[in-house]
Amino acid sequence: MGHREQLLEGAKRCIMERGYAHTxxxxxxxxxxxxxxxxxYHFGSKEALLREALIEMTQDWVDLWRVAVPTHAADPLEGFEKTWAQVVESFAENRPLLAANFEALTCAEHAPDLRERLSDALESAAAPDGLANLLGVEGALDEESARxxxxxxxxxxxxxxxxxxxxPDLVSVTDLTDGLRVLLRQPPIHRRGGHPRPEREVLGTASSANNG
Structure with missing residues (x-):
């Protein structure tokens, strides 16, 4: 490994352990x-080195979301919930990388080169062969649907x-899935401390709240 690669790996380690601003x-x-x-010699400045390290780290995080996607689920939203529960579970072991991702977004405000590279990374994640493919969508999708x-x-x-x-307590994939059920005019299947309410009751409650 040459000095350039050593510096990049060292910078990544520092960002993970100390954060961008404190390195x-x-x-x-x-x-x-x-x-x-x-x-x-290799990067021109510490800031340029750290930006390059952030770019590589941001590109790497897409590889984290290779989860075991449920197939042939009787309820597509049940498959959605199980898949995203796995994604959220992975956050704990990758917290430094998640934090670095948001540091990169902040730094990009004053670094056009970093903003351009991050834009490319985000566009790749949103592409038909990106997250939609990694996290699984049952059935074949045309390109626009996959995008x-x-x-x-x-x-x-x-x-x-x-x-x-x-x-972490703010995140509930169960609530997220039930929110989708309500928007799709389906009754939520999870109720804290009780049984699911009938669809008519749920929709009536939502309608009353909207009219209030």
């Missing part, structure tokens, strides 16, 4: 075994990650 050039040198001069599902999944993923980083 210094000396931290990277200590973690990589390279020297200060090599940072300038729409990919964008929905990307939005869900980023929203769930943000909520989980703040407070």
């Amino acid at each position: 210094t050039a000396r931290h990277i040198v200590a973690a990589s075994g390279a020297n200060l001069a090599s940072i300038g 729409a599902v990919g964008r929905l999944y990307l939005t869900l993923l980023q929203g769930l990650m943000a909520q989980w980083l703040i407070s």
Whole structure:
């Protein structure tokens, strides 16, 4: 492994352990075994090195969502719930990487090159062969449908990650799935401390709330 690769790996380790804002050039040198001069030679500055490390880390996180997708579920929303429950369970072991993803979004506000690279990564995740393929959609989809599902999944993923980083208790895939059931005019199947209410009662409650 050359100095450039050593520096990138050291920078990634520092971002995971210390965060982007608290990583210094000396931290990277200590973690990589390279020297200060090599940072300038290969990247021009510490900031450019950290941005490159963030880009690679952001591209890598898509590989985390290779979950065991349920197939032939009697209820498609049941399959959705099981799949996304696995995704959320993976957050705990990948917390530093999730945090780095959001640090990258913040840094991109003042770094056009980083914003462009992140845009490419997000576009790839939302593409028909991205998250829609990784997280599984039963049945063949045309390209536009797969792209729409990919964008929905990307939005869900980023929203769930943000909520989980703040407070894991905020995240409930069960509530998310039941919310979809209500929007699809189906009765929720989960009720805390009770049985599911009849569809007419659920929809009547929602209608009353909307008219109030």
